[in-house]
Amino acid sequence: MTQVKQYLGAYGVEIQQQVTELLETERTGNWLLKKYPTAHQLGNAGRLYDYAQAIKSEYMRSSAPISKVIYDDKIHVIHNALGLHTFVSRVQGNKLKAKHEIRVASMFRNVPEAFLRMILVHELAHLKEKAHNKAFYKLCCHMEPDYHQLEFELRVYLCHKERFGDLWK
Template sequence: MQELKYFQHYPENLQAQIRQLISTNQLQSYFKHKYPTGHQLQNQQLLYQYSTEIKQHFLKNTPRLNSVSFNKHTDMVKGTLGTHTQQQKIHGKKLKARYDIALNNQLKYAPEAILRALIVHELAHFKHAEHNKAFYKLCCHIEPDYHQLELDLRLFIVLDEQGLNFYK
């Protein structure tokens, strides 16, 4: 039986469907059918603008987002698809905060919906540090199809690992 390292917490019947999709070489056609094109957010300015629009619409009362970028140092194989950082510094009598998001560089070549799911995930961490019920509720509020997109994001990792990423 094929090990599914990104799907271990999913129900066995879903894991069986995923195994079949991978073993019958249907993963690429699944993505071509469901997500025929990649996103067009290829530079940091467009990515920042896109992320800020989501944040402004759903998380108005959170601090300003300083930067969003693709980062070649995050490792998709180790499971680090994106990171969020919050730095706070005292400057005189004021507390200054900096909020950044760095996404795996391989996500430059992904469908827009997959990229959006990861941005939503990282933005949700600005309100909820832990992956708990409130965190996932916020993710689903921002992106109603979040759970399906998270599954597809995991499938995208497998697609990329197998060298079948046709969005490049």
């Protein structure tokens, strides 16, 4: 139940109970594998950057450019971070240069593409909306209509992973 509270604490008690039952009967793995049989093939930073750029180009052409999209071993999901959007300002001569970077927790190198896309959509939305407000989630749903369902299923996977280990390798 600890994993469920940790990852699904914002969901209702009934949902938490259903997920707990799935975990206790060891059915989460089969349920997730049936929906998502394979992991993505975006294991290196170059491919991850290109994938993020493609999403950004389709939905957010006029937003600030992203300079880097990488997997980061230092991001720990336990602290509620699946990825991070960082804004780095540097002085170059007499100009202030701003760079936007997206870092995805390394544990997501081997998950289904839909989960990775949901994380990238979330971080890309921070280019326009800094806070997790109504406009932010509206933008996320514009870029990924199944955003909320994917976030829920990713959280179920995190509960599963903590208890039973990885599903996709």
